[in-house]
Amino acid sequence: MTTDTPDPLHIDTSKAHPARVYDWLLGGKDNYPIDEAVGEKLPPEAHDAARQNREFMHRAAAWLATQGIDQFLDIGTGIPTEPNLHQVVQGILPTAKVVYTDNDPIVLRHAEALLVSHPEGATDYIQADARRPGEIIEHARRMLDFERPIALSLIALMHFIPDDEDAYGIVRSLLAALPSGSHLVLSHAASDLYPELAEQVTAEYAKGGIRLGFRTRPGVARFFDGLELVDPGLVTATEWFKSPPAPPSEGSGIYTAVARVP
Template sequence: MTDTGSSTDSGFSPERIDTGKPHSARMYDWFLDGKDHYAVDAEAAGRVLELFPGVKDSAWANREFMHRAARFVARRGVDQFLDVGTGIPTEPNLHQIVQAVTPGARVVYADNDPIVLRHAEALLHGTPEGRTTYLHADVREPERIVEYAREHLDLSRPVGLSLIALLPFVTDEHDPYGVVRALLDPLPSGSHLTLSHGSGEFDPALRERIEAVYRAGGTPVQARSLADVTRFFDGLELCDPGVVPATSWHPEPGMRVRREQPVYVGVARKP
């Protein structure tokens, strides 16, 4: 594959943004002190903050894990990435991280929030040697995502699949383990899965109250245990140190958040 540049595939107008109910990506933007959210998102995020004053630290710990993990996978020779659940751009984005390691790296982004589609142009500014593309799609459409990725990535070579803070929004009724398998199965040996997931084990009562806030806004969410999160890596070779709290995964001196957060993370290689 020799084409370069950027492109989007939406089938959706970014003007059709529903500002009447909160969206998880825009709430996450609020947690990261961004500006791309609406009053309804800030209100819902504020209720979560009241329940869990450390939620912003958790969001930052999750974001910093993505930075470290993306570099880790890129340094292992992977130069193609599929990032599902991209979220609103907060620099540095995944493509900026991996293209700093390998300028020719290719990145396919996918997200279901139309405000992310509106910001896709910012996501698509990569290196001249690399390629970044964006698809407006839901993770519960894994076959569609893989079909699009196949047009822009060489699936005969390893791919880094990134599912950051996404799977809590795929509740059990939507078969999250099946979704992950559907995304991983077409990828060859040497591919890597990078995943982060909020957990309720640290405070079960708090988990129930936070989940209620999201449900009230029309977004079901499900925290999972360490065993549940580890199950997403079944059949893969977990990289050290395994599935651990976000701040414990290859910590670096410049980390903004160092205190343990209720977020489990891991990186694994497909044998």
């Protein structure tokens, strides 16, 4: 694994970070009191949403690997929680290559120890911000072959990028670099499924200094403009599946979809 990260790494423990709050919601220990303080004020449904996100990623990544996709660019990786994306896909395609990206230095520290590739495949990690897609693509080209299909994974990321930070432009820039046959895998918190919960979550994150931009179904659908949605289309996290057993029939405030680049 290689990195393009300044040394020494600086971790600001005075401000909450989405990756560490997410880790806390999943029951992890790689977070700080400020992250726990945000997580503790979130409604219980936030724990369900974190789990549902993770389960959707597992199902979507596995399905893509069964379709022969062996290159993955995962942006907004978060603190590694097993099984990680590369473990899922390399369990199906041992030669798969995965490039991970996150903007929290603590993720890099764990990535160096935990994101260890299958011997036949490869993993790489870049500390970078999704708001600078050009830097991510430039680094990813060192490992991934942009002449062949790539799966772009944006799991629970884009709702941390409000409209005034050009969320749609960021995704368009990333997709523009991908060849035909690539796929976008995206999950996104909804503002219209459980509006009161969405407002509560947004307010609590804001108190921790984290801006959120939950979106309606049409707003999430915009990320897939010009792409070909695969079955079952744009649905909630617990409704997306491609093979049995089907996920449990529980409610979800997360929109999910996988779509092909034509």
